[in-house]
Amino acid sequence: MPMKKVTLIAVLSALSLTASPWSIADVPPLPNTMVAAAIDRGGGPEVLSIHQLPVPKLGPGEVLIAVHAAGVGVWEAGIRQHPGDGAKFPLVLGSDGAGAVAAVGSGVRGFKVGDQVYGAGGAFYAQYVTVRAEDIARVPKGIGPTEAAILAISGLSALQGIDDVLELKAGDTLIIHGATGGVGTLAVQFAKLRGLKVLATASNDEGLALVTRLGADAVVNGKTSDIAAAAQRFAPHGVDAVLGLVGGNALERCIDALRQDGRGRVAYLYGMEPLPKPRLGIRMTLYSYISGVREFERLNTAVEAARLRVPIAAEYSLADAAKAHERLEIGHLLGKIVLHVRE
Numbered sequence: 237m238p239m240k241k242v243t244l245i246a247v248l249s250a251l252s253l254t255a256s257p258w259s260i261a262d263v264p265p266l267p268n269t270m271v272a273a274a275i276d277r278g279g280g281p282e283v284l285s286i287h288q289l290p291v292p293k294l295g296p297g298e299v300l301i302a303v304h305a306a307g308v309g310v311w312e313a314g315i316r317q318h319p320g321d322g323a324k325f326p327l328v329l330g331s332d333g334a335g336a337v338a339a340v341g342s343g344v345r346g347f348k349v350g351d352q353v354y355g356a357g358g359a360f361y362a363q364y365v366t367v368r369a370e371d372i373a374r375v376p377k378g379i380g381p382t383e384a385a386i387l388a389i390s391g392l393s394a395l396q397g398i399d400d401v402l403e404l405k406a407g408d409t410l411i412i413h414g415a416t417g418g419v420g421t422l423a424v425q426f427a428k429l430r431g432l433k434v435l436a437t438a439s440n441d442e443g444l445a446l447v448t449r450l451g452a453d454a455v456v457n458g459k460t461s462d463i464a465a466a467a468q469r470f471a472p473h474g475v476d477a478v479l480g481l482v483g484g485n486a487l488e489r490c491i492d493a494l495r496q497d498g499r500g501r502v503a504y505l506y507g508m509e510p511l512p513k514p515r516l517g518i519r520m521t522l523y524s525y526i527s528g529v530r531e532f533e534r535l536n537t538a539v540e541a542a543r544l545r546v547p548i549a550a551e552y553s554l555a556d557a558a559k560a561h562e563r564l565e566i567g568h569l570l571g572k573i574v575l576h577v578r579e
């Protein structure tokens with residue numbers, strides 16, 4: 237599960253950028269109730285069901301969003317299975333999404349009703365969600381509202397991993413392990429924007445083709461091919477850094493390919509299992525994304541400069557949220573799943 241507002245040290249089926257026919261000018265009048273996909277207990281995908289719930293109340297510093305679409309993150313399967321002792325049911329899932337501003341709370345500056353926005357930190361499997369104003373941003377140029385729904389967490393995680401945790405510069409070499417998921421596909425593009433040389437791993441031919449199209453300099457099948465040999469060809473004197481997005485033996489082999497002069501480093505995301513083994517002489521950092529006004533500004537700048545493509549693994553309606561989670565648990569996603577809340 238991703239965390240926000242923590243320190244960095246602690247923490248295709250489609251590639252279309254066509255805008256949705258849904259228009260931000262058509263913000264519906266505020267009702268008293270809304271449709272949401274929520275759980276009443278922990279369990280398998282079948283516990284996700286449609287509920288009629290009150291529209292959330294707007295607090296100071298918050299923005300009410302009429303949700304267009306929500307991202308379905310891999311960590312949300314864990315929340316659904318084990319919501320925790322403090323969970324309040326019905327519990328609406330959905331950590332990020334996009335939509336139109338329907339109302340603004342006191343103290344909010346910079347947003348108005350009708351603005352097309354995306355962000356993180358709410359409960360986006362619903363027709364309406366309240367989010368802190370600092371956790372949203374206007375949808376950047378070149379990105380449609382559907383792609384924006386899966387941009388916030390993956391985009392911040394990818395960009396901050398490269399810039400802030402690994403501190404990479406133009407000409408450095410980077411292995412992105414697990415490059416076909418929501419974070420990995422964006423990390424490949426941000427890495428190329430920064431002038432890095434990228435070796436991307438994937439687990440099947442479709443994934444290898446995808447990351448090649450996204451700009452990876454070299455690719456290797458992390459399940460069936462020799463990662464050590466591929467890394468040796470890619471960076472004969474050792475790779476500068478590894479961005480680990482999937483745990484396991486293949487990640488350990490990627491780490492083995494790092495330079496041995498004490499300057500090699502690894503970044504891996506909070507919630508990944510199993511975690512990599514500690515190594516002497518290698519800087520290894522567990523991190524999670526940080527949201528905030530400046531972070532979203534930086535992300536939007538990078539998105540527009542990279543002419544970012546946001547791969548969509550699959551699309552489902554809100555009514556089919558359980559089916560979306562069934563697909564989530566199969567794995568091998570090329571990008572991230574989108575849940576359409578409002579057509």
